[in-house]
Amino acid sequence: MKQAPQVAAIHDLSGYGRCSMTVVLPVLSAMGNRCSTLLTAYLSAHTAYPPSPRSCFLDLTDRMEPTWTHWAELGARFDAIYSGFLGSERQIDLLRTFLQKFRRADTLVLVDPVMGDHGRLYATYTPDMCRRMGLLAAEADLITPNLTEAALLLGEPYSAVPTSKEQLSRWLERLSQNGARSVVITGVSFSPGQVGAGCLDRQSGAVSFAQAPEIPGHFPGTGDLFASVLLGELLRKRPLEAASARAVAFVQRCAAHTLALGTPLLDGVEFEALLGELMA
Numbered sequence: 001m002k003q004a005p006q007v008a009a010i011h012d013l014s015g016y017g018r019c020s021m022t023v024v025l026p027v028l029s030a031m032g033n034r035c036s037t038l039l040t041a042y043l044s045a046h047t048a049y050p051p052s053p054r055s056c057f058l059d060l061t062d063r064m065e066p067t068w069t070h071w072a073e074l075g076a077r078f079d080a081i082y083s084g085f086l087g088s089e090r091q092i093d094l095l096r097t098f099l100q101k102f103r104r105a106d107t108l109v110l111v112d113p114v115m116g117d118h119g120r121l122y123a124t125y126t127p128d129m130c131r132r133m134g135l136l137a138a139e140a141d142l143i144t145p146n147l148t149e150a151a152l153l154l155g156e157p158y159s160a161v162p163t164s165k166e167q168l169s170r171w172l173e174r175l176s177q178n179g180a181r182s183v184v185i186t187g188v189s190f191s192p193g194q195v196g197a198g199c200l201d202r203q204s205g206a207v208s209f210a211q212a213p214e215i216p217g218h219f220p221g222t223g224d225l226f227a228s229v230l231l232g233e234l235l236r237k238r239p240l241e242a243a244s245a246r247a248v249a250f251v252q253r254c255a256a257h258t259l260a261l262g263t264p265l266l267d268g269v270e271f272e273a274l275l276g277e278l279m280a
């Protein structure tokens, strides 16, 4: 039997609420990958929950370099490097050092430039972190911004987000840096009641769109769920267009299942019961 592809997963661990590591690990494991976790921060709960005087945000920047130095001693090699929520400005620069050290010719580098949603930055993100995130994203093979993050990376106001396939194609092309990297923009809608993703595959140069019926409500962590399924499919050597379509369909199924159960939207989507579908 073939050895499991190895993924370096670089995200925060939010103790309560489904997002980042608590979504990335189960999804990538169910899809047959082995993950090594480089934690960027530990939070008592993700930042969409109301803050409390007891909220905990433990910045783990200082632990990152010693961690990967230990990994290097252990002979770690990665088929993919996947980063998401980052906890500090210096951490974003550190990640560029990590890439220099661990990226091989065939390593797939996925940077999900997690910074905000619905036109607003997440509470812990500063404008300087956004600028540095742009530099990190420029080094990726694939980026997966939502519309808010795409606007931030392009220096466009949120009011200018694309509403047609033609406009979105132009944003995809600009973000691809002349076709140097693949781009998937999530949370796009061209017709009422439909939502999905648009992608530009740097291998074929093709732009494509995947849509599914929109489930009302904002669920935290769906960006992490989307990118994890996408990466799992890419590590199975599926083309980007098919991987993106599968990720759109799976997130939609999880959101529909959650709505049917009536659980709090802030807790994220009930993906656990559907994980089995990803195994093949």
Ligand code: PXL
Pocket (backbone or CB within 6 Å): 012, 014, 019, 020, 043, 045, 046, 047, 048, 085, 114, 122, 220, 221, 222, 223, 224
């Ligand atoms: O899903 C993105 C994300 C990751 N990590 C933390 C978050 C969020 C979104 O709210 O708060 C801590």
